[in-house]
Amino acid sequence: xxxxxxxxxxxxxxxxxxxxxxxxxxxxxxxxxxxxxxxxxxxxxxxxxxxxxxxxxxxxxxxxxxxxxxxxxxxxxxxxxxxxxxxxxxxxxxxxxxxxxxxxxxxxxxxxxxxxxxxxxxxxxxxxxxxxxxxxxxxxxxxxxxxxxxxxxxxxxxxxxxxxxxxxxx
Numbered sequence: 819x820x821x822x823x824x825x826x827x828x829x830x831x832x833x834x835x836x837x838x839x840x841x842x843x844x845x846x847x848x849x850x851x852x853x854x855x856x857x858x859x860x861x862x863x864x865x866x867x868x869x870x871x872x873x874x875x876x877x878x879x880x881x882x883x884x885x886x887x888x889x890x891x892x893x894x895x896x897x898x899x900x901x902x903x904x905x906x907x908x909x910x911x912x913x914x915x916x917x918x919x920x921x922x923x924x925x926x927x928x929x930x931x932x933x934x935x936x937x938x939x940x941x942x943x944x945x946x947x948x949x950x951x952x953x954x955x956x957x958x959x960x961x962x963x964x965x966x967x968x969x970x971x972x973x974x975x976x977x978x979x980x981x982x983x984x985x986x987x988x
Contacts, residue, residue, distance in 0.1 A: 890950025
């Protein structure tokens, strides 16, 4: 049980302040910041002749979790579902996830592991069947690849003091 000592209001406030300072010293002194998932986005009015909608290089180990596709226009020849693919090329070979759709918006969980330097390619099998295509993927960097920034709480307090008008940093 916590007991507030003192007879006057001032002495009771000092007692509470001492209790808070004692509790504060027991809290961890490190804050950690983590990089959130990163969206990868692109849009083309017309696919390339080989069907490519997007190309990119993966900068760090991680995984692609979700693939979203928006097709503004299907040609009249596209009576059935159109074939799209998300391919990862690396020295060890090719990883591919495909989907067939005739919807305006399609969202699919793909969960593809990627490595630093992998080549990402999103394409359509027949480029004449679609136009106005937007793509997006959610890319999650593995924690070992993130810059985990640790800051002593005292440094954070100094930054907070600067915001409050105290311009001195020791």
